[in-house]
Amino acid sequence: MTAIAISAPETQQESSGQGHIPGNKGIWVGICCEFVEFLVLFVVYFVARAHFPESFEQGAERLSRLSGTAITLLMVTSSFFVACSVTTMRAGQRRRSLYWLIAGLVVALGYPVAKYFEIQWNLAQGINGESGIFFTVYYYLTFNHLVHAVWGILGILWVLARHLAGGYTAEDYSGLEALACYWHATDIIWLIIFPLFYVLV
């Protein structure tokens, strides 16, 4: 007699008794890489700040606090809408989930717009990447975050297209959840960046 082992299909709830993987494993590899990248940049921030505390104190005073706050509120709200999209999908409310995701996308698009106005404002104040150590670190970290956010926005567009095509159900919505995890991780990173540059002096 031959024993045939058939591996169980990967379901939404990986019931290994150790908790499930939100989204899929691939997205968590990406999120871990993103975290490592930003950890290195945060170390650079703290080393620079420890060496030049006056530059960081004066630099933060010159940035637009309004822009930083607007981006924070946009990121937090967009993240909330995307979380609502996952929750309503899970509850089997496909149409509602779609509306939440569209709302998340619209609010997320406000981030690059706010960033554009912030850069215009900075340039009008004579602030560029060569205005001192604080601004070099600020531009490097915030531009890097913007790049990650743009990837996230492209991800939302892709997931939205799949959602419109009926690609998700209450039983299988791992693609939507993976996108949500990436977006929440990008939100966490911004919530760390915000006080470092705009509030803390």
Next chain:
Amino acid sequence: MEHATQQPGTALSPLVVAWLALVALTLFSLVLGQWFHGAAWLQILFAAIVWIKGHLIARRFIESDLAHPFIRNVLRGFIAFTPIALVLTAFYGHQFARWATL
């Protein structure tokens, strides 16, 4: 043996509460920054606010409590890094600068 596993939620109210808390903490930190500009203890408070905000997103939005321990620990570690670094550099900034000089 079957383990009773916690199920992810389908209610929106915990998400709404978390979002309101995140907005309130953001505005609160701005007010604190304006009023107590330059106070050393503010660093500790900001470190706590950063930690609470990160923790809220991890728990409520990502549902890290239900996630695999590796994911839970990655999130915990990442969210804790900056608050710890903020507190350490607030009190040992000069030593850290000396240590980090090439």
